[in-house]
Structures are given as C-alpha cells and as structure tokens.
Amino acid sequence: MASTTDSTRAAATQGEAEVRWLDDGQQRAWRAYLEGTARFVAALDRAHDSGSPLSLGEYHLLVQLSEQPGRTLRMSALADGLALSRSRLTHTVDRMERRGLVERQAVPGDRRGVNCVMTEAGWELLVRSAPLHVAAVRRLMVDVLEPEEFEVLGRAMGKVAREAKTYEA
Amino acid sequence: MASTTDSTRAAATQGEAEVRWLDDGQQRAWRAYLEGTARFVAALDRAHDSGSPLSLGEYHLLVQLSEQPGRTLRMSALADGLALSRSRLTHTVDRMERRGLVERQAVPGDRRGVNCVMTEAGWELLVRSAPLHVAAVRRLMVDVLEPEEFEVLGRAMGKVAREAKTYEA
DNA sequence: GGCAGATAGTTGAAACGTCAACTACCCGTG
DNA sequence: CACGGGTAGTTGACGTTTCAACTATCTGCC
Numbered sequence: 001m002a003s004t005t006d007s008t009r010a011a012a013t014q015g016e017a018e019v020r021w022l023d024d025g026q027q028r029a030w031r032a033y034l035e036g037t038a039r040f041v042a043a044l045d046r047a048h049d050s051g052s053p054l055s056l057g058e059y060h061l062l063v064q065l066s067e068q069p070g071r072t073l074r075m076s077a078l079a080d081g082l083a084l085s086r087s088r089l090t091h092t093v094d095r096m097e098r099r100g101l102v103e104r105q106a107v108p109g110d111r112r113g114v115n116c117v118m119t120e121a122g123w124e125l126l127v128r129s130a131p132l133h134v135a136a137v138r139r140l141m142v143d144v145l146e147p148e149e150f151e152v153l154g155r156a157m158g159k160v161a162r163e164a165k166t167y168e169a
Numbered sequence: 170m171a172s173t174t175d176s177t178r179a180a181a182t183q184g185e186a187e188v189r190w191l192d193d194g195q196q197r198a199w200r201a202y203l204e205g206t207a208r209f210v211a212a213l214d215r216a217h218d219s220g221s222p223l224s225l226g227e228y229h230l231l232v233q234l235s236e237q238p239g240r241t242l243r244m245s246a247l248a249d250g251l252a253l254s255r256s257r258l259t260h261t262v263d264r265m266e267r268r269g270l271v272e273r274q275a276v277p278g279d280r281r282g283v284n285c286v287m288t289e290a291g292w293e294l295l296v297r298s299a300p301l302h303v304a305a306v307r308r309l310m311v312d313v314l315e316p317e318e319f320e321v322l323g324r325a326m327g328k329v330a331r332e333a334k335t336y337e338a
Numbered sequence: 339g340g341c342a343g344a345t346a347g348t349t350g351a352a353a354c355g356t357c358a359a360c361t362a363c364c365c366g367t368g
Numbered sequence: 369c370a371c372g373g374g375t376a377g378t379t380g381a382c383g384t385t386t387c388a389a390c391t392a393t394c395t396g397c398c
Contacts, residue, residue: 019300029323036326038252039333083207131188154198157205164208281346
C-alpha cells in the first residue's frame with residue numbers, strides 16, 4: 001500500500017546512487033491510488049460474483065467483442081485491447097468456449113489467425129449483466145466523485161496508459 | 170475495458186428496470202481509468218520482475234511491515250491493510266517465510282493470533298528494491314502527470330477507497 | 339463456569355495465471 | 369524458391385489465488 005518509508009529512505013540514501021523520493025503529498029496521493037484501486041476492484045469483483053455468472057474479466061472480454069462488427073475480434077487484437085497475455089487469453093477463451101459464450105473461427109486469409117466470436121448466449125448474458133455492472137461502477141466510483149474529479153481522473157489515467165504502453169513489448 | 174455499449178444499452182432497456190447508464194464523457198473517463206490501471210500495474214510488475222527478486226505484492230507487504238513498530242504486524246491487520254484475503258496472506262507469508270524475508274511469532278495475550286515480523290534479510294531486500302520501485306512509479310505515473318492532476322487523482326481514489334470499504338465484510 | 343457465536347488463522351483442492359517451449363504460418367530478401 | 373526472422377496462437381508444467389471447510393481461541397452472557 002505504499003512506496004517507501006522515511007526509514008527506507010534514510011537507509012537507502014547512505015552512499016547510494018541518488019533517488020528522487022516522493023514528497024509527502026505525492027506519497028499520500030500514491031497510496032490513495034493504490035488502496036483505492038485495490039478496494040474498488042475487489043468490491044466490483046464481489047458485485048459480479050454475487051449477481052452474475054460473469055466474472056469481471058469475462059465481462060470486459062464480452063464488452064470488447066460486443067463493439068466489433070460481427071461481434072468478432074482476432075485473438076491478438078482482443079489480447080491487446082484487454083491488456084492480457086496471449087496465453088491468458090487462450091485459457092480464458094477455452095473456458096468461455098466450453099460454456100458456450102464465445103466460439104473460435106478461422107480468420108479468412110491468414111491461416112495463423114483465430115477469430116473469437118461472441119455467441120447469442122454470450123450476448124444475452126452480457127445484456128443481463130450490464131445493468132448490475134453499471135450500477136456497481138456508479139455506486140463505487142462515478143457517483144462518489146465530483147464530475148470534475150472524475151473527468152480529471154480519466155484524463156490522468158489516459159496519460160498513464162499511454163506512458164505504460166511505451167514500455168510494453 | 171468498458172462498461173457498456175450503445176447496443177447493450179438499447180437491448181437492455183427494453184422492458185427492464187431502468188438503469189442509469191454512463192454518458193459519453195463518463196464512459197471515456199471510466200475506460201481510461203480501467204485501461205490505465207491495467208497497463209500501469211502490468212508495467213510496474215514487469216519492472217519488479219526484471220530488477221528485483223521482490224514481486225510488487227511482496228514489496229507492498231514489506232513496506233507495510235516496515236512502518237510498524239518492531240516491523241511487526243498481526244496477520245489480520247496486514248491482510249486488512251493490504252486488502253488481501255486471509256488465506257492469500259497465509260500462503261504469501263508461507264512463501265516469504267521460506268525465503269527468510271519474514272517470520273511468524275505468537276501474539277502475546279491472544280493465542281489465536283500470529284504476528285508477521287520482517288527479518289533483517291527482508292529489510293535489506295526492501296531497501297535494495299525501493300529505489301527501483303520509486304523510479305518506476307515516477308516514470309509511469311507521477312512524472313507523467315501535472316501536480317494538480319496527480320493530487321486530484323489521489324483525492325478521488327481516497328473517496329473511492331472509503332466507499333468501497335463500506336461494502337467489505 | 340459453560341455455552342453460543344464471533345474472530346484468527348490454516349488447509350488442501352480446484353480455478354486461474356504465467357512462463358517457456360513449441361507448431362504453424364507469413365513475409366521479405368538474396 | 370528457399371530460408372531467416374517475425375507473428376499468431378497453443379500447450380503443459382508450474383506457481384498463485386480462491387473457496388469452503390476446518391481448528392483453535394476469545395468474548396459476552398446466562
């Protein structure tokens with residue numbers, strides 16, 4: 001829940017290459033971000049567990065598909081969009097395919113490729129889960145913040161996302 | 170990476186209890202938060218994997234301990250502070266204990282209790298890992314944002330944390 | 339003092355995620 | 369056209385997390 005400590009700072013600065021530690025205000029903000037995210041995601045997860053047969057991750061996957069023409073996306077594009085490893089996506093799609101929520105199809109014109117297609121059952125489950133999901137997101141985040149706060153939060157995390165992307169691959 | 174879709178919205182509003190969907194700006198902010206957090210945590214994790222023998226989670230655990238008098242905390246307090254399940258903490262401490270980073274001790278006066286104590290080796294590893302950690306947090310988040318943005322982000326996530334806490338337990 | 343229910347922590351199996359190795363295919367260059 | 373390197377996706381083994389069941393202890397109350 002934290003980045004450092006006064007004592008870590010003291011110990012680490014003895015004869016080490018210099019480190020730009022966080023000042024107190026930054027430290028507070030950083031910890032609030034960490035703790036907030038941890039508790040928020042945990043609560044959102046619980047909301048799904050107890051109210052929908054769709055975990056948060058599966059929900060996101062179906063949302064991503066639902067926005068594509070044909071409700072179809074290549075495995076690689078899906079992995080990138082959801083920031084999942086390819087192998088994790090393979091396993092997840094395996095499980096969802098067994099439950100009949102998605103299907104695999106060959107990509108026309110590239111025999112390496114595999115398309116992930118949402119089934120009708122997947123669509124129906126997504127539609128049934130959406131209200132619960134949105135309600136939880138509102139309850140836990142959107143409605144808790146001032147509109148400007150939420151907007152700044154979005155802008156800030158957009159910047160962070162762009163920065164983190166440059167360190168991928 | 171998203172909360173809903175125009176089409177989910179359309180489908181779900183047919184004869185359903187009314188749902189307050191997110192408007193476009195809220196949707197953008199929400200997705201930016203999701204994607205930003207996913208990519209940020211992934212990048213921070215990678216920074217630890219390739220530069221420290223301490224995973225991000227283990228690092229947080231040691232930081233938490235480092236701030237306690239005696240570098241000691243009860244298992245339950247540690248679990249609460251890190252927003253971990255008790256069982257997850259048990260397993261994590263098992264592994265760290267095997268590596269000699271922490272130790273278990275009986276809690277005086279409550280024979281159910283177990284204290285988790287950071288060892289000297291744990292402390293040394295924490296101190297060695299801190300500069301890398303802080304550098305990554307700066308590079309990926311703090312230095313990417315305007316000071317006010319970061320401050321608002323912290324305040325906002327503080328509110329979210331408080332709200333999420335009311336739904337725990 | 340003893341019982342009911344809460345709290346602390348652990349356990350082991352199943353579900354999930356990661357990692358490195360692997361197959362298969364694509365594309366550019368000589 | 370072949371071969372070298374890149375991309376797509378999967379696999380299985382291994383490590384981690386979750387979940388429900390369990391033991392042990394504590395606390396309040398009769």
